[in-house]
Amino acid sequence: MICMKSLLFLCATFFWTSLISFAYGAGPCNIYIHGRDAKLGSWDNLPHYINWNSSLELENAAEDLAPKLVAEISKCKKAPIFLRTYDYSSAVVYYILGLGRRYADLYPQHNFVRIYQATIAVYSFGGAFSGTPLMDYVCASGKSKAITKLVGEKCILSMTTAEIYHPSSIINSPGVPIYLVFGTHDREYGEEVAELLRGSGLTWEERYQNKESSRSDGVVPLASAMACENEVAITDVEGECNKINNDYFIDFFRSDEHSHSDLVRDRELLRGVYDEN
Amino acid sequence: MRTKVGIALLLAILLSIFVTSQYTSLKSIMTDYTYAARERTPFSMRTILKSDVLGWGKTHLESTSFRSGRETEDDFSESLTAEDYQKIVDVKIRNLQDLKKRRQLNKEAKKKEVAEKLKKKKELVKKILAELENAPLDVADKDALAESVKRYRRTSIYPPNLIPLGKNQKDPLARPEGKNGTFWQPLPIPNSNGPAEGESPLMGAYAISGSRTQNYYTIAEEEVEFALSVTEKNGRVPASIKAEVFNQKKEFVTAVAFNESREEGLGYSYNGQLILPELSPENLVGNYFVKVEATVLPDNDTRVKKRPSLYFFDSFALQYRQAKFKNKITERLTEDGDLEFEAKYQIYQKGDYIFQATLYDMNGHPVAFVENPLSLEAGRFMLPITFHGILFYDGRLNGPFILKHLALKYVRPNLSTVNAGIDYPNHQTQEYNWEDFNAMPCDDKAMMSKLNSIESFLREFQ
Numbered sequence: 001m002i003c004m005k006s007l008l009f010l011c012a013t014f015f016w017t018s019l020i021s022f023a024y025g026a027g028p029c030n031i032y033i034h035g036r037d038a039k040l041g042s043w044d045n046l047p048h049y050i051n052w053n054s055s056l057e058l059e060n061a062a063e064d065l066a067p068k069l070v071a072e073i074s075k076c077k078k079a080p081i082f083l084r085t086y087d088y089s090s091a092v093v094y095y096i097l098g099l100g101r102r103y104a105d106l107y108p109q110h111n112f113v114r115i116y117q118a119t120i121a122v123y124s125f126g127g128a129f130s131g132t133p134l135m136d137y138v139c140a141s142g143k144s145k146a147i148t149k150l151v152g153e154k155c156i157l158s159m160t161t162a163e164i165y166h167p168s169s170i171i172n173s174p175g176v177p178i179y180l181v182f183g184t185h186d187r188e189y190g191e192e193v194a195e196l197l198r199g200s201g202l203t204w205e206e207r208y209q210n211k212e213s214s215r216s217d218g219v220v221p222l223a224s225a226m227a228c229e230n231e232v233a234i235t236d237v238e239g240e241c242n243k244i245n246n247d248y249f250i251d252f253f254r255s256d257e258h259s260h261s262d263l264v265r266d267r268e269l270l271r272g273v274y275d276e277n
Numbered sequence: 278m279r280t281k282v283g284i285a286l287l288l289a290i291l292l293s294i295f296v297t298s299q300y301t302s303l304k305s306i307m308t309d310y311t312y313a314a315r316e317r318t319p320f321s322m323r324t325i326l327k328s329d330v331l332g333w334g335k336t337h338l339e340s341t342s343f344r345s346g347r348e349t350e351d352d353f354s355e356s357l358t359a360e361d362y363q364k365i366v367d368v369k370i371r372n373l374q375d376l377k378k379r380r381q382l383n384k385e386a387k388k389k390e391v392a393e394k395l396k397k398k399k400e401l402v403k404k405i406l407a408e409l410e411n412a413p414l415d416v417a418d419k420d421a422l423a424e425s426v427k428r429y430r431r432t433s434i435y436p437p438n439l440i441p442l443g444k445n446q447k448d449p450l451a452r453p454e455g456k457n458g459t460f461w462q463p464l465p466i467p468n469s470n471g472p473a474e475g476e477s478p479l480m481g482a483y484a485i486s487g488s489r490t491q492n493y494y495t496i497a498e499e500e501v502e503f504a505l506s507v508t509e510k511n512g513r514v515p516a517s518i519k520a521e522v523f524n525q526k527k528e529f530v531t532a533v534a535f536n537e538s539r540e541e542g543l544g545y546s547y548n549g550q551l552i553l554p555e556l557s558p559e560n561l562v563g564n565y566f567v568k569v570e571a572t573v574l575p576d577n578d579t580r581v582k583k584r585p586s587l588y589f590f591d592s593f594a595l596q597y598r599q600a601k602f603k604n605k606i607t608e609r610l611t612e613d614g615d616l617e618f619e620a621k622y623q624i625y626q627k628g629d630y631i632f633q634a635t636l637y638d639m640n641g642h643p644v645a646f647v648e649n650p651l652s653l654e655a656g657r658f659m660l661p662i663t664f665h666g667i668l669f670y671d672g673r674l675n676g677p678f679i680l681k682h683l684a685l686k687y688v689r690p691n692l693s694t695v696n697a698g699i700d701y702p703n704h705q706t707q708e709y710n711w712e713d714f715n716a717m718p719c720d721d722k723a724m725m726s727k728l729n730s731i732e733s734f735l736r737e738f739q
Contacts, residue, residue, distance in 0.1 A: 027414045028422065028734075057525070059693045080422065080734050099692045101437055102631065104723055106650045112692060117723055120731065121425045140568050140588035155527065157566060162592035164564055170694065172449040172646060173440050175723070177428045179421060229447050246446060247432050250424065272417040 028120065029076030030272070031069065034264075035087035035126075036152055036159065041264030046271075048072050054088055058158035058167060061092045062099075066111035069096075073118045080120040084272075086264050087220060088159055090127030091167050094178065097122070098171025122178045123252070123272065125263040126217050128159050129244065130166055130224040133196045135159040146190045150219050168229075168244045178249050181269070182225040183258030184237050188218030197221060215239075219260035226251065391716050395434075398718075401728060402430045408735040422731060429728050434718035436665050441672070442643040448635045449646050450682035450699050493696045496561055496597045501551035503533060503591065506544070507571050513544030519570045520549060525563050530554065533567065559597075562695065567591045594696045599626040599687045600653075602700035606680060607659070608707070614666040614715030618680055619659040620702065627655050629688040634662045637679040644668070644678060650688070660685070666715025676709030 031048040034041060043049050050072055052065045073081055085093045100116025107113055134147050139155035157165040186194070198213040214233040215222040222234040227249040228241040237256075243249040253274050255263075264270055405426050409419050435441065442448065494501050507516040520533040531554055535547040553561060571587045605621035618634070633648040649662050662683075668674070680702055686694040 027418045059691060063691060078730070078734060080731055082418075082421065101723070102648060103650060103692060104437065106629070106652075107692070110692070117726065120727060121421050123421070136590060137588065139566070140590045141570075157525070157564075157592075160566075160590070160592075162566060162590065164592040164594055164696075172648075175432075175437060177421075177425045179424075242446065244447075245440070246443060247428060247440075250428075252421075272415060274417055 027079070028082045029079040030082045030084055031072050031076070032270070033065070033083060033085045033089040033093065035089050036156070040261055041086065042267040042270060048075065052089070055152070055154045055156065057156060058092060058095055058165065062096050062112070065089070065092055066096055066115060069115055070111050073115065081118045083119055083122045084125070084270065085122060085127065086125045087128045087260070088156065090122070090124040091129055091158060093122060094129065094174050095167040095171055097174040097176050098167065101173060101175035116175060119176050122174070122176055123181055124178050125181045125270070126183065126220050126225045126260045127180065127227065128220050128224055129168060129227045130163070131159050131161045132220050132224060133161055134193065134219060136161050137196060144192060146192055147196070150188065150193065173245050174248050176248065178227070179252035180226055180249060181253045181263065182222065183217040183255045183260060183263050184215060184222065185255070185257055185259040185262065186216060186218045188259045188261065217258070217260040217263070387716065391718065394718055398430060398433070401732065402426055405728065405732050405735065408732070412735055426728060426731060429724045433721040433724035433728070434667055434671065435721065436719045437721050437723060438648050439665055439668060440646045441668055442635070442645055446643060448643040448682065450633060450635050450684055493594045493596065493698045495698060496553070496595055498598070501593055503535070503549040503551070503567065505535065505547045505549070505569065505571070507573055507587070513546060515545045515574045516547070516571045517574060518547050521568045522551065523566055523568060525565070530565065562596050564594045565592065596695050599695065600624050600630065600685045602683060602685070602702070603657070604702070606702050606704040608704070610709070610713060611663070613717070614713060616664045616666065616669070616706070616709070616714070617661055618704070619661050620683055621657065622660050622685060623657050624653045624655050626687065627653065631686045631688055631694055632660055632662055633684045633686070634680060635682045636664055637681045638674070639677060639679070644674065665719055667718055669709070669711050669714040670716045673711045675711050677706045680704040680706070
């Protein structure tokens with residue numbers, strides 16, 4: 001009889017332990033959000049992956065993404081929420097969090113507020129916080145196949161270098177730490193692409209006279225991926241970068257082996273396994 | 278006998294309480310009296326009422342005043358002898374000493390409370406970090422959680438709507454000087470003959486939006502102007518310009534005609550003005566972008582015969598007035614020790630607004646940015662905006678400060694805002710010492726709830 005009771009007790013303990021480990025997973029709850037091109041990256045079979053309409057402008061994109069994100073967050077039970085965002089989705093998430101922080105008291109039930117309150121941290125992979133000259137080109141002419149292949153055919157004003165459309169001209173603090181993961185390898189350069197990107201953030205005269213080049217990961221200028229203030233050119237990887245917000249943007253992982261697309265093609269990196277050697 | 282002594286004691290206590298309660302009144306009366314005596318002016322009824330005394334002091338002096346009609350020093354000394362005066366002064370001194378003691382005690386109690394609150398937060402963070410050490414998590418997750426915990430602890434002493442700005446941090450309401458307008462970088466120009474030795478095959482173009490520091494314009498009050506030049510190695514060259522304006526839905530709105538001008542030494546430049554279609558302001562409000570195509574005209578001095586077009590774009594926003602700053606600012610240090618301003622605004626449209634402000638030090642460095650959501654009716658109001666005292670206390674910041682920029686933006690239902698431009702009150706505050714400010718750290722509930730959720734996760738996880 002005693003043996004039976006012990007067995008039952010063991011079974012119950014096993015059941016609860018399994019349930020708890022199922023609920024909490026192996027750690028924080030990682031939610032993955034693709035960038036401008038939904039097909040780019042190794043997102044398949046990730047536990048929490050959000051498919052959203054990334055061809056919308058910032059305000060509409062945020063409205064499309066927010067309810068999907070809230071639904072996914074509710075699946076995470078009590079585990080801390082980590083969002084893993086890529087290029088354009090970094091900007092959209094930054095916008096959502098910032099508005100959530102701003103209106104937490106006025107609209108406590110708003111999806112943006114709920115996302116802000118639940119999120120513990122964001123990992124931004126090659127984030128387009130201040131846009132890319134490649135999208136300028138698409139919006140202005142859209143004639144280059146090489147360029148539209150990189151950033152899509154549709155003009156997204158929030159991804160251009162025009163600061164009036166940037167989330168950083170609307171939001172000053174996300175209220176949530178954003179860990180910046182970025183690459184410096186520029187193998188995605190074509191001759192035409194290179195010229196467009198190298199000049200980013202410098203006036204033509206300066207560039208012409210000083211032969212300085214803005215560094216990029218092949219698509220997004222480093223100043224954008226590193227969340228520097230607008231119109232700042234990073235001519236050197238170690239160059240000075242004043243963050244949009246010093247409290248919440250943190251340089252977390254830099255790879256000289258990864259280009260923009262590599263950041264999300266490398267599944268280990270995407271999942272948060274960083275080999276620093 | 279004992280009962281009599283007891284009653285006498287009780288009466289004495291009651292009397293002393295009564296005298297203490299009259300301290301302020303007496304102080305005020307004495308100040309007025311001394312002033313009147315010094316100035317040799319009549320201690321009139323008006324002066325007594327101005328002193329706002331209550332109870333015994335008022336009745337006594339009022340009756341004195343009514344008796345004589347025109348009070349003088351001699352009249353007053355009739356009612357208060359030198360002995361009375363000495364007694365009052367003694368009471369005053371005693372009470373002042375008591376007050377000083379009480380203030381000191383209050384200050385110490387508050388300091389203790391602050392220290393305890395900070396200690397509690399520190400302990401919570403220490404506990405979480407210790408639990409993290411032992412948690413069976415990936416190293417990267419541990420690192421991120423630990424860093425988040427530290428950041429939350431640091432920022433949770435400020436209210437969520439306050440952003441402290443460092444020397445090198447940008448004021449969110451100002452664009453850096455010399456960065457007016459947007460820049461676009463060039464495409465390489467295919468040169469049929471190839472570049473000559475030492476010659477760059479590139480040319481460039483950039484657009485600037487005049488001397489404005491923002492790209493926000495008010496309909497019917499401001500004109501949108503564009504300035505443009507196309508630059509080659511030898512300076513600004515002649516070009517044909519085609520510019521089209523599109524709205525946020527990327528629909529064509531209008532075209533901009535550019536006028537050419539040539540200045541000795543500077544070369545060619547082009548200026549254009551936006552002529553808006555005749556639509557109601559509501560239909561014109563929004564963000565716009567201008568698609569510009571610039572084609573360099575053939576030049577006899579260069580070997581390049583065929584020129585490709587350069588494409589680039591500028592952006593701007595149009596809005597109509599929903600609110601207007603009426604150039605009036607007041608300031609005060611609140612009882613809690615927070616720095617509060619009130620700015621006078623005329624509100625034309627009822628609704629939700631976000632009210633933003635930046636504070637600078639006297640060296641011209643931004644100190645903090647604060648924003649405050651408000652629900653407003655149409656009308657004229659003094660709108661409050663508060664900088665929590667912990668900002669100054671924690672940073673050991675002494676005043677005066679300058680309230681440099683203000684912005685009142687209308688909030689749409691989807692929480693996006695209408696950019697309504699920036700106001701420049703440039704209001705200089707009084708002098709303040711950092712110790713005058715509120716030392717009590719703010720309780721950012723969202724931050725604390727995040728810290729607690731991390732803690733409970735770790736507890737249950739282990």
